[in-house]
Amino acid sequence: xxxxxxxxxxxxxxxxxxxxxxxxxxxxxxxxxxxxxxxxxxxxxxxxxxxxxxxxxxxxxxxxxxxxxxxxxxxxxxxxxxxxxxxxxxxxxxxxxxxxxxxxxxxxxxxxxxxxxxxxxxxxxxxxxxxxxxxxxxxxxxxxxxxxxxxxxxxxxxxxxxxxxxxxxxxxxxxxxxxxxxxxxxxxxxxxxxxxxxxxxxxxxxxxxxxxxxxxxxxxxxxxxxxxxxxxxxxxxxxxxxxxxxxxxxxxxxxxxxxxxxxxxxxxxxxxxxxxxxxxxxxxxxxxxxxxxxxxxxxxxxxxxxxxxxxxxxxxxxxxxxxxxxxxxxxxxxxxxxxxxxxxxxxxxxxxxxxxxxxxxxxxxxxxxxxxxxxxxxxxxx
Numbered sequence: 001x002x003x004x005x006x007x008x009x010x011x012x013x014x015x016x017x018x019x020x021x022x023x024x025x026x027x028x029x030x031x032x033x034x035x036x037x038x039x040x041x042x043x044x045x046x047x048x049x050x051x052x053x054x055x056x057x058x059x060x061x062x063x064x065x066x067x068x069x070x071x072x073x074x075x076x077x078x079x080x081x082x083x084x085x086x087x088x089x090x091x092x093x094x095x096x097x098x099x100x101x102x103x104x105x106x107x108x109x110x111x112x113x114x115x116x117x118x119x120x121x122x123x124x125x126x127x128x129x130x131x132x133x134x135x136x137x138x139x140x141x142x143x144x145x146x147x148x149x150x151x152x153x154x155x156x157x158x159x160x161x162x163x164x165x166x167x168x169x170x171x172x173x174x175x176x177x178x179x180x181x182x183x184x185x186x187x188x189x190x191x192x193x194x195x196x197x198x199x200x201x202x203x204x205x206x207x208x209x210x211x212x213x214x215x216x217x218x219x220x221x222x223x224x225x226x227x228x229x230x231x232x233x234x235x236x237x238x239x240x241x242x243x244x245x246x247x248x249x250x251x252x253x254x255x256x257x258x259x260x261x262x263x264x265x266x267x268x269x270x271x272x273x274x275x276x277x278x279x280x281x282x283x284x285x286x287x288x289x290x291x292x293x294x295x296x297x298x299x300x301x302x303x304x305x306x307x308x309x310x311x312x313x314x315x316x317x318x319x320x321x322x323x324x325x326x327x328x329x330x331x332x333x334x335x336x337x338x339x340x341x342x343x344x345x346x347x348x349x350x351x352x353x354x355x356x357x358x359x360x361x362x363x364x365x366x367x368x369x370x371x372x373x374x375x376x377x378x379x380x381x382x
Contacts, residue, residue, distance in 0.1 A: 001076045002041050003242040008155050009078050012039055013059055015148055020057050026109035027101070028055045028141060029128070032117035033317040035145040036063075037243060042077035044069050045318065047119035050085070050093040056104060064097050094127040098135055112141025118319060146324045150312045151338045156244065157363060160313070160340045164246035164361055164372035166200045166239030171248065171375060178233060178252055178382040184209050184224040191237055201240040204321035208236035208249075215251060215355035216348040218306070230255035233382075234355050236344070243315040246372055247342045249359030252380045260349065264301075264356035265379045268345035271295035272358055272377065275309065275327075275343045279362060279369045285331035292327070292345065301347055310343035313361055339364040340372070 016039065020028060030036055033047040040053070040061065046069040053063045062081040063073055073082050083100060085093040101107070111132075115125060132138060152160065173194040174187045188209055195201075206220035211227055215234040227233065231254035238247040253261055271292045278291040292309040296302055311326040325333040327343065344359030358377060362369035 001043075002078070003159070004041065004155055006078060008153060009040060011153065012148075013055075016055065016145065017057060017059060019144055019148060020055075020112065023112065023139075023141065023144070024110060025112040025139065025141065026057050027104070027106050028112045028144070029053075029097075029114065030055060030145070031114045031120035032145070033119050034149070034315060034323075035114060035117075036077075037315055037317075038145065038149050040077040040079050042073050042079060043243065044072045044076070046072065047317065050124050051119070052097055054097075054100060054104065056106070060104065062100060062104065064093065064100055092127075094124070094131045097128075098131055101132070101135065106136060108136060110137045110139060112144060113138050114142050114145070115140050116142035118317075143324065147333070149314050150323070150325060151336050152314065152340055153338075156314070157338070157340070159241050159244040159315075160246050160361070160363070161372060163200070163239040163241040163244050166195045166198055166241060167237060167246050167248045167361075168239070168374050169198060170194045170237060170239060171235075171250070174235075175252075175380070175382065178227070178254060180227055180229045180231070180254060182227045184211060184226075184233075187233075187235075191235075195239055199241070201243060203238045203240050203245065204243075204316040204318050207238075208234065210234050213353050216350060216353065218346060218348075227254050232261070232355050234357055236357070236359070238313075238321055243317070245313045245316060245321040246340070246361040247313060247321065247344075247359065248361070248373055248375065249344045249346070249357045250375075250380055251355050251357045252382050254382050257379065257381065258354065260352050260354040261356060261379070263299075264347045264349065264354060265358070267295065267299040267301055268347055268356050268358040269377050270299075271309075271345045272343060272360075275345075276362070276369055276371075279335060279341065279343070279364060280367060281335050281337060281364070283335050285325045285327050285333045285335070286329055288335070288343070289327040289329050289331070292343075293329070296347070304347050304349045306346050309345065310341060310359070313340050313342050335364055337364055337366050341369070
């Protein structure tokens with residue numbers, strides 16, 4: 001069930017150990033499912049309950065999880081040492097974690113913790129701090145593995161390329177259905193069905209679909225409608241392969257586009273091209289956002305744009321495929337070759353209820369980034 005060879009996982013472990021040494025950490029407590037998957041292949045949505053992967057500076061790894069995920073870990077990961085805490089009225093998994101750390105010789109150690117993750121609820125995090133705070137020195141290491149994961153290996157890039165192909169195919173499957181009277185449900189079914197049919201996976205968050213005035217929304221919501229004779233349809237979706245995501249975003253015009261649609265699309269395309277020119281080593285994630293913002297301001301669209309224009313993509317779990325680093329003002333993280341980054345130009349004019357979006361995933365190189373989608377940047381008409 002492994003999606004990568006053991007040499008790949010060993011290389012990732014070595015990168016982690018090197019960074020732990022730089023930060024003088026004796027061990028890491030991993031609560032993010034993305035980190036566990038990246039490091040060991042462990043693939044599960046069981047992170048909605050308490051679980052923790054302990055990684056020592058010498059490379060030893062032990063997983064503490066529930067019985068429901070015991071076989072999941074055995075089947076999908078390289079892990080050998082897997083401990084189970086039992087569901088019962090008096091269950092205290094953090095105490096069992098403390099005992100595990102004691103067995104691993106980590107009393108008084110300096111331990112990095114992934115606090116900033118959906119895999120560790122506030123309640124469980126409080127227990128970790130209370131139960132382990134006197135046992136060891138706990139340091140926030142939430143960004144350590146995400147920043148390592150941001151630069152992809154050749155094997156990971158192959159997965160993202162396949163995800164990008166699936167995303168393109170999903171749009172091709174949906175486009176013939178986008179017409180007056182079409183039901184949003186059929187469009188969604190075509191897109192997700194095509195990805196699953198071709199061996200892809202469910203995304204870390206639902207696809208975004210909205211038409212009419214709801215084309216201005218940037219989140220999924222329940223409820224469907226049929227498209228009008230003249231309409232606008234915003235779609236944000238991702239191809240997914242082995243949990244690796246490649247996202248796309250488009251606003252499709254049904255019928256005749258308004259002058260405002262044409263204006264906003266021209267601005268979105270210009271902004272995306274400015275982002276591409278800036279998405280190169282030597283520039284920061286903040287620089288990329290500033291390039292986007294400058295074009296928007298030149299078109300007097302500052303109040304219609306968002307405060308971020310994209311983010312890193314990779315192997316992610318619910319509730320979101322968004323990864324760090326992100327494109328926002330002042331972000332000092334530098335662009336490096338081998339990153340897979342999603343840039344989205346989102347313009348929502350609530351005054352005229354006109355929506356326009358344009359986005360695609362890129363692979364950064366030593367120069368200009370490589371778009372991973374074959375879809376054109378022209379305004380899509382249906």
